[in-house]
Amino acid sequence: MTLLIIIIALALIFDYINGFHDAANSIATVVSTKVLTPFQAVLWAALFNTVAFWIFKDHAVANSISKTVYKEFITLPVIFSGLLAAIFWNLLTWWYGIPSSSSHTLIGGFAGAAIAHALSIKGINFSWAKIVDADTIIKTILFIFLAPLIGIVTSMFITVVTIMRNIWIRIGIIVLTTLLTAFLFDYFENSKMNENAQKFYGIDKYKKEVATLKSELTNLNGYGETDTILSKKLQLTEEKLTKATASFNSVHPFIENFDNTSANYIAKVAKDSGWLDLVAVSKLKDEVRNANDFLVLEAKAPENDSAKNEYNKAKIITEEYKVPVKLFLAGTIDADSTVALINQIYPIQPKNIEKVKAKLAKFNIEKVFSDEIDKADNTMIVNGIFGAALIFILIYLYVEKIKTPTALTVGNMFKKLQLFSSAAFSIGHGGNDAQKVMGIIGAALIASGSIQDFASLPSWVPVACYLAIGLGTMSGGWKIVKTMGSKITKVTPLEGVAAETAGAFTLFFTGQMGIPVSTTHTITGSIIGVGATKRLSAVRWGVTTNLLWAWILTIPVSATLAAITYFIVTLFVK
Secondary structure (H helix, E strand, O other), rough: OHHHHHHHHHHHHHHHHHHHHHHHHHHHHOOOOOOOOOOHHHHHHHHHHHHHHHHHOOOHHHHHHHOOHHHHOOHHHHHHHHHHHHHHHHHHHHOOOOOOHHHHHHHHHHHHHHHHHHHHHHHHOOHHHHHHHHHHHHHHHHHHHHHHHHHHHHHHHHHHHHOOOOOOHHHHHHHHHHHHHHHHHHHHHHHHHHHHHHOOOOHHHHHHHHHHHHHHHHHOOOOOOHHHHHHHHHHHHHHHHHHHHHHHHHHHHHHHHHHOOOOHHHHHHHHHOOOOEEEEHHHHHHHHHOOOOOHHHHHHHHHHHHHHHEEEEHHHHHHHHHHHHHHOOOOOOOOHHHHHHHHHOOOHHHHHHHHHHHHHOOOOHHHEEEEEHOOOOOOHHHHHHHHHHHHHHHHHHHHHHOOOOOHHHHHHHHHHHHHHHHHHHHHHHHHHHHHHHHHHHHHHHHHOOOOOOHHHHOOHHHHHHHHHHHHHHOOOOHHHHHHHHHHHOOOOHHHHHHHHHHHHHHHHHHHOOOOOOOOOHHHHHHHOOOHEEEHHHOOOHHHHHHHHHHHHHHHHHHHHHHHHHHHHEEEEEE
């Protein structure tokens, strides 16, 4: 428990450091264009970083971070070592004014410590693919280059459209682009809702189990008693997959029509139609056994054979909890009778009896399903896109058709618009960066047995993370501001709007995909884009090259530091 508390404190310290290291990116351009003073910009950024909490409800980036390493290799010393390495690298790059990526620092540190852990328990006989999630790592590495590239292209497009002389062509392009962007985010919404629903029904889990069992059967070549057992297990798992798929297929048309209904309506239809009955039994079974310290057993399982055997025994026996749970859900027996039957299967510890009864009393499968769907709702994002487009159009019409455009009026217009663009970028920053630490704390809570999965993350975690990054923003980061706001290229209010809007789009886009990208890389690419629009020589490519090297080196360096740190830490902490 002590190490868990230390890790949570250390993670929030990292979040704070990230505030004056990375969060400065969200205010660099608005400070360099003198639209806001540093103090005003800090408060502005902190406010809209916090707003992100209510917009990015599914915490997809945090979930990706927590799943960088497979569960069996996530231990508290691994997380502790990864955090120490990440903090060291962040402070080092901050000291030299180098805007490196906190995302990649965390991922590199986490992966490096996990690999060191695998080496310590398995020697050199291990598969890299079984330690770290290759898909997450590859996507992250790809977006080291893709995120700034998207920022470059988007900021150049915005700049070119903005300086067009014909206002009606300009407005037409804005309308068309807005509709296409809204369609893109609507597609993300629908895709994520279906993905969340499939996970809710356990379809992905059953598919993996089926594939694993088929592979094991193939390796056995059809011999022995084990073969028969595996064949039976495969048959049962395939039956579960068939039932889960049928339930999902029934609810799928309602999810597709989400914009005309709501998550609550879909969940009610699913409940009334019986499409949640089977999964309800399974979900409540998990709630009950977790309340009886099942997660603690799971967390201790890697420690030694005795702990592992106890966990495996509990895992098999507590599956029978489904029998009394099913009776409880049907209203056949009350909570006391359910607890009595559960005690006969795998006893509940006296200290956990009231906790189990509370789980039974509060369980609502309809609400659980509704929350899973609602997480992917993009309504606020899409409304924000339309709102931003409308503001741009109205200001353009006012300046061009009501007032005679002058350099002064145009400059003032873009100074006002930069308030909106910097706010949008800060929201994207909060939706990306604050979630990184949420992912680490979530992984620590899972490793300690405090929660079952990321969906069970306590509400205080995101609140604490957003607060820490906001406080960090208010504490400094001006070295990074100077690099980002003036050393790459000189930025005007018009170019500030283009860079921040492009950066915001990139962060919202990657956030929807659950890809942890660097806000540093993103705003750098966006600033380069507006500079290159004027002329390529306007960009100080020497500075940009140095930044690129920092980006490339961050993951391997932080991974190496974390591995070394892990071996030192394990001398004192087991």
